[in-house]
Amino acid sequence: MPGASFAEIAIDQIVPNTKQPREVFDEDDLKELSASIKEVGVLQPVVVRSIPAKGRSEKLTEFLADKPEARFELIMGERRLRASELAGETTIPAIIRETEDGDLLRDALLENLHRAQLNPLEEASAYQQLMADFGATQEELAKRIARSRPQIANTLRLLKLPPSVQKKVAAQVITAGHARALLSLSTHEEMERLAERIVAEGLSVRTTEEIVRLGKAKATPRPRARQQRPLSQLGESVVSALSDAYDTRVTITEGRKKGRIVIEFAGCEDLQRIADLILR
Incomplete structure (x- = not known):
């Protein structure tokens, strides 16, 4: 993938995606994935970006106050990251890639939609935030995330x-x-x-x-x-x-x-x- 590299990263160097649309994580599901990680490791790398030196959002600044040693911001894979921490892992395989602020929410949203992991309200809130961030209409958002306009409207x-x-x-x-x-x-x-x-x-x-x-x-x-x-x-x-x-x-x-x-x-x-x- 152009502009991307692979590395094993210390978990304590990663902060969550500040645009993560998913708010609810099933505890039993995390425990099950954690047990699998203990057995066979993380099979799919998470995706991260280097924390920008300038233009940090207020939420990112809050995360860094709790984790000053962090060097990366998560783009995709929060469930895997949480389960790895639960399993007692100290590192996690990751793909490091350049990602603009405007693409953080879109990428996290698409990952969760493809995995059917968002509840309907989280999905609706993410659509609303994307429309506000991009000044987009429902029609424009539909094209951007490959969904139909009626589906987004509903x-x-x-x-x-x-x-x-x-x-x-x-x-x-x-x-x-x-x-x-x-x-x-x-x-x-x-x-x-x-x-x-x-x-x-x-x-x-x-x-x-x-x-x-x-x-x-x-x-x-x-x-x-x-x-x-x-x-x-x-x-x-x-x-x-x-x-x-x-x-x-x-x-x-x-x-x-x-x-x-x-x-x-x-x-x-x-x-x-x-x-x-x-x-x-």
Whole structure:
């Protein structure tokens, strides 16, 4: 790789990535990786850059105050770095490369997205920060990180949830599918109340969507439609899985002999994104 070199670096010479979008690290997962590192070592090097002499961010300055001997800033591999420390390792294999400040968040975000390690709120916050840092639109950000604009828009909408509900999504107490349904409600108070019900009663995404729909129907009376049969347990689980997998609303209608699956999309670009996910 041009402008890059390989070295075994002392762990105490590395400070975390100041732009790391990931905030939650599973303790059991770290312990498992730590045990693997004790057994076979670190199989994939972390990526670092030399700490710049000038133009240091406030956060980097704080890190250096706690670790004055540090010479490198982490770009990718915080999970491996943490697990290595947990395993009692004093050094770690690393690729040292030149990286601009503006690319720190993007590189860390892409690594976590490719490994599916960000919760939906961390992903949304990272998108928002990238847009602010680069003065970019959703369309420009989509091209920069190879995501579709509707996917970024849907994820950013999660930041409109009230803080108490955001915490539930971040802790994976409720899913992104539940959160998307809650966003159809008018007020934060309604979102919070229904989020509490989801947790207390173990409501599925499909049931949550139905509660939201019925609530809106009461506010705007419509002609009475034929009542749908309740979904089977399998139907509920398939709706939840597909909604999360395709990042959109999915509905299933079950009949006695046949049924129907409806996958919603927001325009041609979103349709192509979903088709690519189905066909890959």
